[in-house]
Amino acid sequence: MNKMICPVPSNQRPLNEFNSIRNSWIISWPLLEKKFFYRKLIFSWIFIAPISLTISYGSDYLKNNIFDLAIISLTTSLFLPILLLIRQWLSWFYIYKRLNAENIEYEESGWYDGQIWEKPIDWRAKDLLIAQHQVKPILNHLETIIIYVLSTILISLIFIFLRFY
Known part of the structure; x- marks a missing residue:
């Protein structure tokens, strides 16, 4: 029944956006087992x-x-994994905000004719469950890894700076 009433195009509905992001290539890496996820990050670094x-x-x-040469090269090569992690975090955070929102902002024709539609209670409940139990842990995990990688870069840069001066 809600599908007929809902004016939001199918590809702009938060749950469909969530499913789409789960099937994307790089953005879906955090959904993998941790060892495969870390393997992909290490591969991007290597x-x-x-x-x-x-x-x-x-x-x-x-x-x-x-x-x-080795320290500087290995440190600067960490910028690709950090860019990938930030891109993943931004995508997942966007979905998290859309799932948590009470309203759905959408465009009907693509000509920046922004509309707002209030989610029905059952949609809201389902979206909140997905946001809190599936997306939030991904965001927390990505934030932790980003902090570790940035800390590694910072420590390496301090070490390099101290060696040169």
Whole structure:
């Protein structure tokens, strides 16, 4: 019955957006088992490391200091995983906000004709359960990993700074 009454296009409904994000490639990584998720992040780090190493090798100083070359290259190659994590967090946070909202903001024609539709009680209850029990743990996990990676970058940068000065 709600499908006939609901004016929100199907692809803009929060539950459908949630299902869509669960099926996307990079954004769905946090849904994997933790060991597979971490494997993908480490792979993204290892994938970019040779590129970072090649760029860093262009420095005359770093060519002659292998330890500094390795530390700087490995630290700068952490920027790809941190960008992936931030992108994932932003997508999941967007879905979290949409699921928690009492109203659905949507566009009918795509010409920025924003409309607002109040969710029925049963939709709201279902959306809140999904937001709190499925999306919120993902956000917490991503926030923790982002903090760890940023801390690693910060510690590495402090270490590099102290070595040079």
